[in-house]
Amino acid sequence: MNYDSLLTPKIHDINTFQDFRESLADHAPRIEQIIAELKRDPGRMMLISDLFRAFHNIKGDAGLCRVEFVIPLVHGIETLLSRMRAGELQLTEVLSEVLLLTLDRLEQAVESLSNNASAGSLHLPTLARGLDGLSTLQAEELDPACARLIEAVTGFKHAAVALPDRTRAEAERSNEERSQDLRFFRNMALQLEMRSPLFRGRTARNLQLALATNKAAGGVVSSTQLEAAVYMHDVGMMFLPESLWLKVERMTDAERAQLVDHPAWAAGLLARMDGWQDASTMCLQHHENIEGTGYPNKLSGNDIVPGAKILALVDAFEAVMLKHSHRGQNKSVLRAIAEVNASDQQFDPDWIEPFNRVIRTMMENGGL
Structure with missing residues (x-):
């Protein structure tokens, strides 16, 4: 996999880039919804197929629109989801965080490019290499490796933390x-x-x-x-x-x-x-x-x-x-x-x- 496009992502054509940006905005909510449902029922094969299809569509749109940096990021996700469809892997809490982190980084990178800002702080090459590495691991190796990748990209260790209490009285x-x-x-x-x-x-x-x-x-x-x-x-x-x-x-x-x-x-x-x-x-x-x-x-x-x-x-x-x-x-x-x-x-x-x-x-x- 060629990671060069991740070092300095570029816009080749502003019109097709905007098309991809709108497409990603359509796919992202569905991906988050599917992952939320899969957390409740990790074995639902139809949802896994839907998740694979959503990421695959993002990759296809990126190819058509020449938003090339997206393709290496989605490649490792597709391999992981293919193995989930084959029953080799199951969605875990830390793996779901990796999928969502990748989605976040895709959206952030697109926004950075649209504002003529650098995407260097997103650590996209590290994320892409890590995703490719995850896709080759055995099930028992996956969670520790996911945690290491999250820390490498974000600087924070993964922890199963609850969301803030949004109903607490004062x-x-x-x-x-x-x-x-x-x-x-x-x-x-x-x-x-x-x-x-x-x-x-x-x-x-x-x-x-x-x-x-x-x-x-x-x-x-x-x-x-x-x-x-x-x-x-x-x-x-x-x-x-x-x-x-x-x-x-x-x-x-x-x-x-x-x-x-x-x-x-x-x-x-x-x-x-x-x-x-x-x-x-x-x-x-x-x-x-x-x-x-x-x-x-x-x-x-x-x-x-x-x-x-x-x-x-x-x-x-x-x-x-x-x-x-x-x-x-x-x-x-x-x-x-x-x-x-x-x-x-x-x-x-x-x-x-x-x-x-x-x-x-x-x-x-x-x-x-």
């Missing part, structure tokens, strides 16, 4: 003494949660991750200001049509322009209240990124305050966990953190490292 937090302002901010955040069942528990999860990341980095940000910013950073979303901020499909340019306004609304409210200037700045900047391509002001590097960099990571992690929920399952913690880490040009590396330590600790302690 009694332990609401009983703590808060200032009147913080109680108000928290109530605003909970109002946002009520707009969708997918958001339930979001405030508690985001606060825990933000405060723990700040602590892991030495507590350089005021925990009180950071807490206020966690509560308020997305409150501006409530002033947008729900059809926009709960939208599953790709946004139009006009819709995206509306979305850009939401950080300023929360920031403006905080700026008008005595003592919350730092939290206001964090809210305003939480969609800026270190390369200067974020919004609303296209700030970069050290022009972005540390608290906003923490918020950006926490917000992105939560968004990745939920963005595919319409496909019938949320992303696992492993897949979510791997996707965030692959966006290394978006986030400050000085904050990714403590954030990763927090996630690893939570995974090891069963806290996610």
Whole structure:
């Protein structure tokens, strides 16, 4: 298998590339649904055949559209699924994570190319070689090898972790003494949660991750200001049509322009209240990124305050966990953190490292 196309993936024809991009967007939800069903009933041969067919169609579309880097990635998957159809292998938890990780990387690589960004952080050659290696192993060798491949590609060890509890009440937090302002901010955040069942528990999860990341980095940000910013950073979303901020499909340019306004609304409210200037700045900047391509002001590097960099990571992690929920399952913690880490040009590396330590600790302690 030739892995050269994976080193620097290219677009040969923008029109056929867009055709493939749309095709992949159609296949991906079905693949996730099939894998979710197979986890419940690994022996259903019809589902295995459907899964093989879906990946095979992606490979065929890639060939027709000259999106060549896709083919080496799907080749190893096809061999694994062929052996599953023959009864030689069975879908396990860790193997399913490899299949889903491959799907994630395909989607991320396509998005990177469409934005003229590098796909180097996705480690596509490592993944393709690993998949080919897995396809030759005996059943008893497969799970350990899958775990090693996941760690090689993502930097995280595989662990059978549960998804975050999205129904947990916040009694332990609401009983703590808060200032009147913080109680108000928290109530605003909970109002946002009520707009969708997918958001339930979001405030508690985001606060825990933000405060723990700040602590892991030495507590350089005021925990009180950071807490206020966690509560308020997305409150501006409530002033947008729900059809926009709960939208599953790709946004139009006009819709995206509306979305850009939401950080300023929360920031403006905080700026008008005595003592919350730092939290206001964090809210305003939480969609800026270190390369200067974020919004609303296209700030970069050290022009972005540390608290906003923490918020950006926490917000992105939560968004990745939920963005595919319409496909019938949320992303696992492993897949979510791997996707965030692959966006290394978006986030400050000085904050990714403590954030990763927090996630690893939570995974090891069963806290996610």
